[in-house]
Amino acid sequence: MINRKAIEIIHLMKRFDNITAVNDLNLEIYSGEVFGLLGPNGAGKTTIIKILSGLEKPTEGYAQIDGFDVNRQINRIHELIGVCPQQPAYYKYMTGRENIKMYGELHCLNSNLIENRTRTLIENIGLTEAADRKTDGYSGGMVRRLNLAMALIHDPKFIFLDEPTVAMDPQSRRATWGFIRDFKKQDKTVILTTHYIEEAEELADRVGIIDHGKLIELGVPKALIEKYRVKNLEEVFIELTGRKIREEI
């Protein structure tokens, strides 16, 4: 049930030398909501996720997660969040199981819990057969699924998914969508950045479209489609961000 503010972003600015990656962003994300963060390459989506994860310090403004300030209480926030980075980050010389378990250890879970959750996650992401193999032999899709499982071992209240389905085959992608729907059922708050607009349309309760670091539109996908009188969310996206090809910052 969507009720209270879970994440609050107020006048958030992030500048890298001459580039403004996030420009006076104000946003509220509610508890139990799947929020789609959309934008062309270099729009500032990943920077927002990094600020919320404590990997970047905002130049101005602040953000709160579950009432904790990202500038001052990031250690408390790290206990609550699970981050699935855009670039899968895992140890190639370790097995899939070892990678997942290690993140359980880093969250100081007890060994039985780590064991049980790792087993469940491995089954859910379909890595049962490969779980005890070194990950340097995994396919791109397997690595992506492992990347997701590593973010979930501590059963986080807030999940940040940065392009989680890039390079996944349709089966893996559908399975990941299933996960995201389950998060919603479990009342978890999810921020999902994606280039697949239909993914956001399918999964997100609300979407925010960002361009040049600014929030240019915010709303429920259906409402936005009606507002712009187009067939789908992708057309809303193109209408707002234009057809020019963008590059990463």
Add this chain to the structure above:
Amino acid sequence: MKLQRIRALINKELIRLIREPANLFMVLVFPLILTMAFGFAFGAFGSNSDVQYKVGIVDNDVTDWSEWFQGNVTNMQALSIFNYEDKDAAYNDLKTGKLSAFIIIPKGFGASIENFRKDPQSISGNEVVLELALDKGSMIVEGIIPPFIQRSLTSTIFGEKALSPPSPVSIGTPMFVDPIKLTQFDFMMPGVFSFAAIFLTMIVAQVLTEERSMGILSRISTTPTTSEEIYVSLICSNLIIGTIQVLMILGASYLLGFRPQTELFGYSLVIISVLLVVIANVGFGLIIAAIAKTSSSATGLAFIFILPQMFLGSFIPVSSESVSKLVPTFYATETIKNLFLRGAETTSTSVQLSILILIFYALVVGGIGVFIFNKFGKK
């Protein structure tokens, strides 16, 4: 700081060491091969057998006297004799290192001795010159061979008794003491202990740059893991690796005949001194990782710290000790030499001073490494 996190990060490092063949080779196999190679090359094997110097003899006289002289030279256990037909062949073998020296017995050698023995006063006009050629590159040959030849010549001309003329003072029955025979291998081994640790600079730099470029460091930073826990685990895992290195090298060198002249506490001090070098090298690794963009550039840059430590403070003889004092390995090697070779007391000033300097190095270099990597190396 949570012990569970530190343990998880240490485990991860040890798994990497075992499963990454390149790291395993560099950190454990390479020092072991080096120890074995030094053992074979510098005298660990056969160090109890007597050394023999090869001496060529060209006999241009061919008399009973020249043969007797040759026999006396052959009796010298330190010399191994080879006969040559002419000077050129002996010269070539000396030039190419097959001989340490050669002697030319001139024509008239026997006649000269015969005349001298008939009339000892009639030396003038009878003397002949025994030519001796020595390997110029060996100071040992220069020092050892001429006295042996002189002794053989005296024995030939005057007989064995001439070597022990009557004396009012005699030497008693000798007491046989098993001497500590130090070979070149023994002198090199202390440096090998330090040498093994310096490559951790490269490994630490490679691992950190790789984890950074793969986004692993960032990902860990989104968990409750603190920077302190990361650095403590990095140091602890390398201390474990350093301890394994010391024990392996010690075991291998012992099998090759290296016998440290110290007691249990001395061994502990040796391990401590190497571990302090390990901490300093973790610091160097952190500095390199902060500068290097990629793992391969970290490999190259690591030699900035590896080479000076290798050439100035490990097993390579150094001409200028004052420059060597700039590198931490020098103090570890000195501590190990003092304890293992010279049998120094663990309470000796030189040992304690070296350990204190190493503690200083570990704290300063380790601290600088953490500071620089924290400031510039994380992203």
